[in-house]
Amino acid sequence: MSGFSLLVEALEHLDITHPTTVQLQTIPKVMKGHNILCAAETGSGKTLSYLLPVVHRLQAEKDSEMYGEGAHKISTLVLVPSRELAEQVAAVSRTLCAPFGFLTRTIQPFDPTVIQTSTGIILYSHRRRLCLYHL
Ligand SMILES: Nc1ncnc2c1ncn2[C@@H]1O[C@H](COP(=O)(O)OP(=O)(O)OP(=O)(O)O)[C@@H](O)[C@H]1O
Structure with missing residues (x-):
């Protein structure tokens, strides 16, 4: 099964078959590499607006020669x-990433992270526990 089909299947597990207005407006731009500032009401689908392009890109990189070097590094x-939102985003990310074998983590003490509050990131960066070199 292609990466695209796996992503569609992961979305179907979330009962998602059509993009929301916010996703229609943002995803094509993010896919082209543009920076996006998006302000929309809660529940409008902002999370997938950035997670989908990220997972799509990671999957494309996994298929390319670039993947070997960065395979075990934090890439996103x-x-x-807030911690609550971190857990919420992480849960969606895990569902999307599962078919590709990508890991999603929130910060725990002395544990590298992918999703965490900005305060946590600053704290851990100061302690040199988080290597962001590959971002
Ligand atoms: N295209 C879609 N079709 C159907 N449901 C969707 C779609 N996109 C997102 N959802 C669902 O809508 C709900 C809200 O989505 P999401 O959490 O991304 O919104 P949000 O704008 O990020 O909200 P918040 O501002 O509270 O973080 C979630 O349950 C999500 O699974």
Whole structure:
């Protein structure tokens, strides 16, 4: 099964078959590498607006020669303002990433992270526990 089909299947597990307005407006731009500032009401689908392009890109890189070098490195960092939101985003990310074998982690003491609050990131960066070199 192709990476695209796996992603569609992962979305179907979340009962998602059509993009929301926010996703329609943002995903094509993010896929082209543009920076996006998106403000929309809660529940409008902002999380997938950035997670889908990220997973799609990681999957494409996995299929390329670039993957070998960075396979065990942190490649994506999501900063959110609360631990609750971090757990929420991580749960969606895990569902999307599962078919590809990508790991999603939130920060725990002395544990490298992918998703955590900005305060946590700053704390861990100062302690030199988090290597962001490959971002
Ligand atoms: N295209 C879609 N079709 C159907 N449901 C969707 C779609 N995109 C997201 N959802 C669902 O809508 C709900 C809200 O999505 P999401 O958490 O991404 O919104 P949000 O804008 O990030 O909200 P918040 O501002 O509270 O973080 C989730 O349950 C998600 O699974």
